[in-house]
Amino acid sequence: xxxxxxxxxxxxxxxxxxxxxxxxxxxxxxxxxxxxxxxxxxxxxxxxxxxxxxxxxxxxxxxxxxxxxxxxxxxxxxxxxxxxxxxxxxxxxxxxxxxxxxxxxxxxxxxxxxxxxxxxxxxxxxxxxxxxxxxxxxxxxxxxxxxxxxxxxxxxxxxxxxxxxxxxxxxxxxxxxxxxxxxxxxxxxxxxxxxxxxxxxxxxxxxxxxxxxxxxxxxxxxxxxxxxxxxxxxxxxxxxxxxxxxxxxxxxxxxxxxxxxxxxxxxxxxxxxxxxxxxxxxxxxxxxxxxxxxxxxxxxxxxxxxxxxxxxxxxxxxxxxxxxxxxxxxxxxxxxxxxxxxxxxxxxxxxxxxxxxxxxxxxxxxxxxxxxxxxxxxxxxxxxxxxxxxxxxxxxxxxxxxx
Numbered sequence: 001x002x003x004x005x006x007x008x009x010x011x012x013x014x015x016x017x018x019x020x021x022x023x024x025x026x027x028x029x030x031x032x033x034x035x036x037x038x039x040x041x042x043x044x045x046x047x048x049x050x051x052x053x054x055x056x057x058x059x060x061x062x063x064x065x066x067x068x069x070x071x072x073x074x075x076x077x078x079x080x081x082x083x084x085x086x087x088x089x090x091x092x093x094x095x096x097x098x099x100x101x102x103x104x105x106x107x108x109x110x111x112x113x114x115x116x117x118x119x120x121x122x123x124x125x126x127x128x129x130x131x132x133x134x135x136x137x138x139x140x141x142x143x144x145x146x147x148x149x150x151x152x153x154x155x156x157x158x159x160x161x162x163x164x165x166x167x168x169x170x171x172x173x174x175x176x177x178x179x180x181x182x183x184x185x186x187x188x189x190x191x192x193x194x195x196x197x198x199x200x201x202x203x204x205x206x207x208x209x210x211x212x213x214x215x216x217x218x219x220x221x222x223x224x225x226x227x228x229x230x231x232x233x234x235x236x237x238x239x240x241x242x243x244x245x246x247x248x249x250x251x252x253x254x255x256x257x258x259x260x261x262x263x264x265x266x267x268x269x270x271x272x273x274x275x276x277x278x279x280x281x282x283x284x285x286x287x288x289x290x291x292x293x294x295x296x297x298x299x300x301x302x303x304x305x306x307x308x309x310x311x312x313x314x315x316x317x318x319x320x321x322x323x324x325x326x327x328x329x330x331x332x333x334x335x336x337x338x339x340x341x342x343x344x345x346x347x348x349x350x351x352x353x354x355x356x357x358x359x360x361x362x363x364x365x366x367x368x369x370x371x372x373x374x375x376x377x378x379x380x381x382x383x384x385x386x387x388x389x390x391x392x393x394x395x396x397x398x399x400x401x402x403x
Contacts, residue, residue, distance in 0.1 A: 002372040003167060005120065006235060007108045008142045008150035009091065009127065012159035014104035015044035015080055019073050021136045030054070030070040032063050043075055047159060083135055090130050093247050093334065094123065096274050097235045105154075107147055109235040112372075116248065116266065124162045129249060145170065146231035148183060170229025175202030182226050184219060192216055201227045241278060245286075246270040247334025253292045254330040259387065261318060265380040267335035268314035272307075275337060276365055281306025282337030285313055287320040290332035297324050308343050309357050310378075 011017070015033040020026045030049035034042040040060040052067035063070065084103040091098045095108035110123055117123045124141045131139045142153025144165035152174070153163040165173055174181075179198055180190045196215035198204055204212055204227040212220040225231070246267045254260050264287070275282060286300040299320040307313065317335045367376050 002111055004109070004111045004145060005113075005143060006145070006147050006150040007095070007110050007124065007127070008144075008147070008154040009087075009106055009108065009131075010140050010142075010151075010154045010158075011087065011104040011131075012138045012140055013044055013046050013050075014084075014137070015075060016046035016049070016073075017137050018076075018080060018083060020046060026071055030067050031073060032060075032067065032070050033073045033075050034060055034063075036060065036072055036074055083137070086135060087131055087137075087139075089243070090134060091127065092241075092243075093130070093245050094127055095235075096277055097237045099235045099237060105151075107150065107235045110143070112368075116246075116270065120164050121162065124164070126249060128160075128162065130247075133249075146229070147233050147235065148226055148231035149174075149229055152177075152181065165229075171205055171227075174227060174229055175200065175205060177201045179204065182223055184222060184226075189216055189219065241280065241340065243336050243338040243340070244271055244274045244278070244280070244282070245334060245336030246274075247288060247332060247336075249290075249332045250330070254333075260321070260330055260333065262380050262384055262387075263333050264317045264321060264335060265310075265314050265378075266384060267333065268317055269310040269378060269380075271335055271337050272310040272313055272361065273365060275308040275340075275343070276361065279343050280340045281308045281343040282313070282340055283307075284337065284339035285316040285320070286336045286338065287317045287324075288332070288334040288336070289321070289324055289326075289330055291326075292329040292331050294331070295328075296332075299323055302339065306339075306341055306343065309354075309361060311357060313337060 016031040019031050019033060028048065029046075030052060031046040032042055032049050032054055033044045034040050038061060042054060042056050042058045042060060042063050044056055045054040045063070049063075049067055049070055052070070054063045054067050054070070060072070064072070080103055084100070088098060088100055088106060091106060091108055094113065095110050097109045098106050099108075100106040113123050117126065120143050124143055128139050128141055131137060138160045140154050140158045140161040142150045142156065142163050142165070144150040144153050145167055149165045149170060153165045154161070156163045177200060179185055179193050179200060182201060182204075185193070192215050193204075196211065198207065198212070198215065204223055207224075212224060216223065248263065248267075254263070283306045284300055284302045286298060288296065288298045290296045301316050301320060303312070303316070313335065364376055
């Protein structure tokens with residue numbers, strides 16, 4: 001089985017950043033979003049406001065005392081929800097499952113994405129760059145073996161951070177952190193643990209049997225697991241899927257026709273596998289091409305009946321590509337399937353061919369689910385690997401930051 005990798009994406013000062021984006025004159029100034037009445041509380045403070053000691057959940061009266069020159073703004077939740085939805089759609093370009101936990105943060109299961117990106121860091125940078133390009137906002141991201149560590153990592157280098165916690169380094173990275181960084185440790189639990197002599201996560205890792213239990217009772221078992229970096233919870237999707245897509249912005253613009261067609265084949269394969277994982281078929285295929293000048297062209301076509309086959313999606317996307325004039329290098333390509341419905345074993349004009357392709361695709365899905373993505377691959381993946389420049393080493397080999 002491939003190693004599991006979870007990413008946590010956390011938007012930096014989300015509400016305040018949207019207000020600064022929409023009001024350029026507020027950029028670089030302390031912006032505080034929240035209830036403006038005497039009993040209101042701070043929802044989000046920009047990093048400029050945080051320098052004054054203002055933070056979320058603080059009474060607004062206290063914030064005004066700490067930062068009298070701040071810009072105080074009433075929340076625009078409908079706008080924030082719209083931007084959040086856009087960010088979640090971007091995240092679905094990179095993961096089969098995402099689990100939003102608030103408007104400004106979500107988990108993603110990016111296991112197996114190494115077939116498309118040479119390193120974990122490249123995946124994180126791609127997501128952050130697309131969010132910045134499409135929304136004008138900055139995100140921090142953490143990548144780790146599980147949800148607890150990924151969320152911990154996303155907070156280690158804010159703002160605009162990217163931190164990777166690799167396998168085998170979990171306990172060492174957690175050990176020096178204060179005990180309050182463990183999930184479930186609030187003010188009261190922290191006091192009980194400190195009174196018992198536990199001040200860092202490493203103290204819990206090294207604790208003698210029974211000592212943590214004596215301090216916090218039934219909560220001890222979970223805290224011991226988290227202190228060692230153990231968290232088996234899966235990423236659970238909680239939203240209706242309206243489209244499934246895959247796209248990539250290239251570090252070097254593409255000019256070679258074969259390379260462009262190969263990337264479209266890979267996009268189509270990724271999207272088809274995600275459709276099958278969700279038991280869905282698509283009737284509409286869209287192709288997106290962004291050029292070096294940032295000119296973006298999108299074309300769509302529809303089938304009479306839905307499909308979850310890479311071959312159908314690729315053929316449709318290449319047909320769309322032939323209709324797009326290209327006179328400059330290509331910066332980004334993407335394939336998205338929409339008009340989704342449950343996949344049915346319905347008859348088609350060529351039932352034998354379709355049935356054979358579906359059986360083959362599902363057999364490949366089963367092999368990859370059991371043995372990993374590299375256990376069996378289509379030829380265009382090998383061609384893509386051969387065309388890539390050699391890398392000196394993977395990002396996953398050490399704790400990695402990118403700011």
